[in-house]
Amino acid sequence: MALPFQFKAETVISEKRTTQEALDTIKNWLKETTLPKIQDEFIILFLISCENDIDVTKKAIEAYFRIKNEVPQIFDNYDVSGEELKSIMDVIGLCVIPKRMKDNRVVVCARLLDTNYRRCNIIAGIKLSLIPSLMIQIKNPVKEIVVIIDLKGVGFMHLTCLKMGAIISYLRYIQEALPIKLHTIHILNSNYVFDKTLNLFKIFIKSELLDLLHTHPPGTNMENFHKNFVPASYLPEEYGGDLASFDEIMKETQKEISQMQPFFDAEEQLRKTYKGQKRKI
16 A cells, blocks of 8 residues: 655655655665665655665665564554544643755754653554654655753653553664654753763663753753754744744644544555564563
8 A cells, every 4th residue: 555645755765855866776776685675755755764875775664664563562553533642632732843944954852741640551652752743744844853852840750650561672773773864852851861861871872862962951041042053933932933833833733633544544554564573571
């Protein structure tokens, strides 16, 4: 089943964001593997995220199917009307900023809506966090993504929600297989909980990902943040931005997520044509 992308491969090629030669090289390589034969638009997402490096693109596509197949608890059964995603969206607020930056980057913000650690389902939270990496690519591939995570309200007891295997699998996926390039990750209101978590999982984080990480303590001067990292014109008003409130943008993001069921169904059906090992987390 074809994934319902709303852009055409030839359009991206005409914009010189990748080449027909690179696309054909990956298509020919796929014919020699046991991987699913994916459509041109999906291949282009990987090429752009890997900066058109053919060898890196091959590794990313292989990792995408291998890791997702190994850990169905995280990557299968995305039901936009189901209780799992609905419940976690009452706990974690997710905003995909609709206005793209001039260099075709997209800003994604996340923060706690409910600080009760008992409601924090880490598996559901991981699922929710992965949705923007595909959602923002459906209409038109982006160059990179800027992630902003606000830790206000995160306390010591949230550490009890962590699941080692799930987070390790999540880290493997975003480092080896994510079909979008990470530009930077900003941690606002960084605290001792984040430091403890980072130390716990640091062995599983590559230096390239650590280099993208910027921590900002409570009381950070947001004007300096705007000047040095993300301009106010791409942020909700709660972060000194010029846009609408976090809640307003979040509601629009949730509306887009609610329309993604055909994509999730087709993507999972495609992946299940690849037979690989599954494991528990």
